[in-house]
Amino acid sequence: MSLTVILVNVPTLAFRVIYHILLAAYRYVVPKPERSVDGYSVLITGAGGGIGSHLAKEWSFRGANVALVDINMATLKETAKQVSKSSNVKVKTYQCDITNRERVAALAADVRRDFGDIDVLVNNAGVLWGKAIECITEADVRKTMDVNLLSQFWMLDEFLPAMRKRNSGIVINVASAAGKVGVPMCADYCASKFGVVGLGESLKEELRQSQCSGVRIITVCPIFVNTGMTQSINGGQTKIVSRFEKLLEADEVASRIVQGALRDETTIYIPRRLCLLEILGSVLPQGALDALRDFLELKFAPATVSALQSADDNKKEH
Numbered sequence: 001m002s003l004t005v006i007l008v009n010v011p012t013l014a015f016r017v018i019y020h021i022l023l024a025a026y027r028y029v030v031p032k033p034e035r036s037v038d039g040y041s042v043l044i045t046g047a048g049g050g051i052g053s054h055l056a057k058e059w060s061f062r063g064a065n066v067a068l069v070d071i072n073m074a075t076l077k078e079t080a081k082q083v084s085k086s087s088n089v090k091v092k093t094y095q096c097d098i099t100n101r102e103r104v105a106a107l108a109a110d111v112r113r114d115f116g117d118i119d120v121l122v123n124n125a126g127v128l129w130g131k132a133i134e135c136i137t138e139a140d141v142r143k144t145m146d147v148n149l150l151s152q153f154w155m156l157d158e159f160l161p162a163m164r165k166r167n168s169g170i171v172i173n174v175a176s177a178a179g180k181v182g183v184p185m186c187a188d189y190c191a192s193k194f195g196v197v198g199l200g201e202s203l204k205e206e207l208r209q210s211q212c213s214g215v216r217i218i219t220v221c222p223i224f225v226n227t228g229m230t231q232s233i234n235g236g237q238t239k240i241v242s243r244f245e246k247l248l249e250a251d252e253v254a255s256r257i258v259q260g261a262l263r264d265e266t267t268i269y270i271p272r273r274l275c276l277l278e279i280l281g282s283v284l285p286q287g288a289l290d291a292l293r294d295f296l297e298l299k300f301a302p303a304t305v306s307a308l309q310s311a312d313d314n315k316k317e318h
């Protein structure tokens with residue numbers, strides 16, 4: 001290391017690190033005020049379901065026009081009806097299987113025709129089977145990766161270039177707490193969500209290094225939420241239980257996501273204390289982590305392979 005590096009670069013580094021730690025601590029206590037999104041165009045995938053439909057309400061409530069995307073047109077129409085009832089913004093629905101690259105390209109053309117360039121892309125659609133590794137089929141794994149992870153690449157491919165060109169835009173990738181810590185009965189789901197976290201981290205750095213600071217990448221990590229996703233695990237036979245945490249409600253999660261995005265947060269943990277788990281996960285030895293997990297008692301019930309296998313067999317028979 002040269003003397004110049006020691007005398008100039010190291011103190012600069014120390015100053016920047018300390019400044020940002022203090023700023024983050026201050027922002028934890030006093031969050032930034034929300035910026036206005038009146039007239040923005042926001043595209044939300046999975047808008048027919050739990051969190052997605054509440055996200056549509058949250059953005060429209062703040063005056064943003066919404067392009068709502070889902071594979072299920074019936075539930076999507078229901079979301080659009082509720083949004084139109086409570087606001088005067090522009091609302092359009094698009095039925096699309098976002099795992100299909102060509103359909104995503106056609107969707108993007110339709111959205112650009114109706115809205116022009118979008119300001120906010122919310123990659124929210126997702127699936128969860130909640131099966132033990134022995135019960136997950138090849139089709140399950142491929143579907144999980146296609147919907148939860150690969151679709152985010154296809155959506156980014158269509159909408160990120162225009163944001164980059166304008167050096168303006170927000171991308172919100174909905175991951176999960178299961179994208180930060182391992183959760184039992186969720187090997188495929190966790191792998192896809194760790195992928196979403198990695199995608200966001202890489203993209204953030206890529207944009208930063210290309211001086212594209214006007215485009216913000218946000219990763220969202222909620223614990224389990226009371227939606228169709230968690231209510232239908234193994235046909236509703238398996239429940240997520242925890243000694244301390246009850247399932248969050250979709251409306252509070254959506255509200256926190258939009259608030260966090262508009263206050264320039266980059267990783268949105270819901271609840272906020274979840275970030276402690278991540279820190280502990282990277283510093284504690286395995287035995288201590290196991291003790292912490294035993295204490296928290298987060299599990300899927302019934303969780304035995306045989307119980308899930310019989311639930312699976314039942315499903316196949318009917």
Ligand SMILES: NC(=O)c1ccc[n+]([C@@H]2O[C@H](COP(=O)([O-])OP(=O)(O)OC[C@H]3O[C@@H](n4cnc5c(N)ncnc54)[C@H](O)[C@@H]3O)[C@@H](O)[C@H]2O)c1
Pocket residue numbers: 045046047048049050051052069070071072075096097098099123124125126127147174175176177221222223224225226227228229230
């Ligand atoms: N529910 C939870 O416990 C929880 C926790 C953390 C993160 N998340 C994440 O939040 C997001 C939303 O989950 P949710 O709980 O609202 O689920 P949900 O099942 O209520 O809604 C998901 C929506 O995605 C749509 N979808 C599924 N496959 C699609 C496809 N191929 N093309 C287009 N749309 C498709 C569904 O039709 C549904 O409307 C997901 O990414 C999920 O992984 C959920």
